[in-house]
Amino acid sequence: MRNGAAAGLWWAVISAAAFGVSGPFAKSLLEIGWSPGAAVGVRIGGAALVLLIPVLIALRGRWTALRGSALTLIIYGVTAIALCQFFYFNAVQRMSVGVSLLLEYLAPVLIVGWLWARSRRAPRRLTAAGSVTAMLGLLLVLDLTSDERLDPIGVIYGLAAAVCLAVFFLMSAKADDGLPPLVMAGGGMVVGAVAIGVMGLVGIMPFTFEFRDVTLAGWQTSWLVPVLGLVLISTVVSYFTGILAARQLGSKVASFVGLTEVMFAVLASWLMLGELPGPIQLLGGLLIVGGVVMVRVDELRTPADGVPPLNRANDVEPVPLP
Template identity: 80%
Template sequence: MRSGTATGLWFALLSAASFGVSGPFAKSLLEIGWSPGAAVGIRIGGAALVLLVPVVVALRGRWGTLRRNALTLIIYGATAIALCQFFYFSAVQRMSVGVSLLLEYLAPVLIVGWLWLRSRRAPSRLTICGSITAMLGLLLVLDLTGDQRLDPIGVLYGLGAAVCLAVFFVMSAKADDDLPPLIMAGGGMLVGAFTILVLGLIGVMPFAFEFRDVTLAGWQTSWLVPVLMLVLIATVLAYVTGIFAARGLGSKVASFVGLTEVMFAVLASWLILGELPSVIQLLGGALIVGGVILVRIDELRQAAGSRDPLDQANVVEPVPTTPGS
């Protein structure tokens, strides 16, 4: 395995693990009365503050980078960060975490379909087989055999989260040395925080906070604990490493590796909430890994022969950053 690919894979796994811990911590805030808008707002706003100083330092002498990539940052921050998190938390509020995750992680399938439409070439049988295997594994990991309640509005929120997650992977894969991952993540967080603020002020995304203790792993602890974990681990670390991963692996492979977030979420639920994964869930995890391997083998096979537009790492055309560009 090439060193760049290996590094991208490790970044993808670290990003998935970081995103995976968000569920239990966000749920603890929602259970004491926080609204989805409040949870998303504090998560993204806090991450924007954390990244502000590093971004300013990185931009020293390069302020033209923001102007040239303004449109990219606006779309990325509003869609891939703010709306993605809001749609997911809103789905969780109306349905189980399992169903919400299943809908959100239709994103890899959406990406395969999008690349198919762009290139007008159908994905290979190996990619299709890997997609089916990974989605079957996702079903098993989520263990939806119990009594699951489907809310029509919640389903729409979940599908909205899937579209936004697909945008995250596709835009993160855009190889542009002029827009380093730290600046893209930090700039996107600032745009996302502003988006959440505007939506909150006009009543689309109401804010409701409760500053009292939450329950984690059977213990009462301050509400600051899940907030800090959401900001530092599940947002700052998750998004920065996710951008590195998508640029190293390409949007398609990175999105499939991102399915491992579900396994990490199950593990986090076990460690934080005491929920032990079942044998079926462990089998599902193995199928997800198998599906990722099949998709990656197809990538390497295509790279060894003629380059397939579906399998190029940099699948995103440059996004116009100014009206005149």
């Protein structure tokens, strides 16, 4: 492996691990009384402040491109950042971090269905098999035969996060944006922070804060620890390393490695919160991840007839996962 590709692989793994700890950090705040809106607002607002200066530097000489992409940036900031995190944190409030993230990662399967409906052209066999595998995994994650049922509202929030993540993937694959990845990420954070502030003021996303100690990995610590973790590790570090990975690996390989976020999230929630999905749910999680991997592998294949697969996206540098 070339040095650049090896470095890119490490950046991608670091990015996935940094994203993976966002759920445990957020849940520690939710458990002491923070509302999901407050956790999202602090995470996105804090990251927007940290990234503001780098974004302004990156925009030198590119203000025209920013004006031309304003609508894209607004949709991205509101849907892929603000609402995606809001739905995910609401799911985490009602269910385990691992189950919530597994539901969110059904996004690639939703994209297959959307593209199939839009183009009226059936996906290729490997993509179809991956979609079916992921849906079987979803049934196991929901564990419908268990006496201990998942919170149905939490499941709805998890699936809503999957829809927002699907929007993120579709927007990240657009090749005509003209905005650098850092501007798309930082600008989206600013838009998302404004959207969260407005929703908080009108009561759609209420803010409730509790400034007392939280429990992480069995230790009592200040509420500032998960707040700093959410802002600096799970947002700033994860986005920055994700951009580096995308530049050195390309979007397809970088997003493929990004699937390890599920593994890191389950591991982090076990170590930091003592949460671990049951055996049936873990098997379902493996099927979901396996199905998504099959879909992604199909994206990397080049058809003999030269026609791109149904779910293939342009190989552009994406903004890292939200």
